[in-house]
Amino acid sequence: MPRKPLIGINADFRAAARTTPAFAYIAEGYYRSIINAGGVPVLVPPQVDEESVHAILDAVEGFMFIGGADLDPRNDGFMLHPSVRPLDAGREKSDRMLMAEIAERRMPVFGIGTGMQLINVQQGGNLFLHIKEDLPSAVPHLDVQDTNHRHTLDVVSDSLVGRVYGDGEIRVTSRHHMAIDEVAPGFRVTARCPDGVIEAIESEMLDWFAIGTQFHPESDAASALDIRIFEEFVDAVRDRSEQLEGNTEPGDLQLVA
Numbered sequence: 001m002p003r004k005p006l007i008g009i010n011a012d013f014r015a016a017a018r019t020t021p022a023f024a025y026i027a028e029g030y031y032r033s034i035i036n037a038g039g040v041p042v043l044v045p046p047q048v049d050e051e052s053v054h055a056i057l058d059a060v061e062g063f064m065f066i067g068g069a070d071l072d073p074r075n076d077g078f079m080l081h082p083s084v085r086p087l088d089a090g091r092e093k094s095d096r097m098l099m100a101e102i103a104e105r106r107m108p109v110f111g112i113g114t115g116m117q118l119i120n121v122q123q124g125g126n127l128f129l130h131i132k133e134d135l136p137s138a139v140p141h142l143d144v145q146d147t148n149h150r151h152t153l154d155v156v157s158d159s160l161v162g163r164v165y166g167d168g169e170i171r172v173t174s175r176h177h178m179a180i181d182e183v184a185p186g187f188r189v190t191a192r193c194p195d196g197v198i199e200a201i202e203s204e205m206l207d208w209f210a211i212g213t214q215f216h217p218e219s220d221a222a223s224a225l226d227i228r229i230f231e232e233f234v235d236a237v238r239d240r241s242e243q244l245e246g247n248t249e250p251g252d253l254q255l256v257a
């Protein structure tokens with residue numbers, strides 16, 4: 001039975017309202033998918049300083065960033081757009097601190113929705129702030145009446161998502177109004193919606209497993225293939241821990257020719 005690696009997952013945050021206290025929260029699909037893929041999810045509420053970020057990343061072996069509202073474009077030197085619904089400022093600050101340190105450590109990371117957008121901007125890419133304006137011929141990527149709104153996906157066969165989904169028609173859950181514009185250096189696009197919107201990016205760096213999906217493989221409408229992305233991620237986290245511990249047996253090494 002393979003060992004279950006510890007995977008940190010950032011929680012979202014909602015401020016107190018008239019009848020409810022403030023709380024940190026996460027949709028079940030995110031942590032359930034990590035459990036189903038053989039990992040142990042460790043929920044991480046927003047952190048306030050670098051010391052805490054370091055302590056958390058010392059304890060976990062990989063990290064997953066979940067979806068949510070919008071990264072504030074002003075934090076990347078862009079103007080606010082009327083369509084932007086910013087994340088809670090405390091969550092965004094925490095996510096950015098975590099992501100910077102994860103990149104520094106080359107810790108395996110998987111970002112979904114806002115999580116993928118975070119990886120891209122932290123690594124030097126940028127975003128379209130509103131698909132309807134920036135890419136007017138795009139198909140709908142958000143349906144406020146249907147959290148499981150789906151569209152088709154074209155994958156690059158020589159990639160993780162290509163390996164996972166294979167040939168045949170792929171349909172994925174879509175809930176976003178922003179999208180990647182310029183892809184960060186060191187990453188490549190591995191899936192697009194047929195309208196051209198970027199739906200997955202993967203690291204090309206040999207020393208860093210990093211992947212992001214704009215679509216939602218954790219959604220209630222997820223297919224058996226969607227869970228394979230989480231399995232690939234959890235396997236990569238376990239493999240890296242074994243490498244760091246020097247536990248890789250010679251027989252485990254694969255020749256790449």
Ligand SMILES: N[C@@H](CCC(=O)NCCCC(=O)O)C(=O)O
Nearest residue numbers: 067068069070113114176177178
């Ligand atoms: N800034 C993004 C948000 C995309 C996203 O993460 N959607 C999921 C919302 C909540 C969830 O299901 O966790 C955008 O481009 O709209």
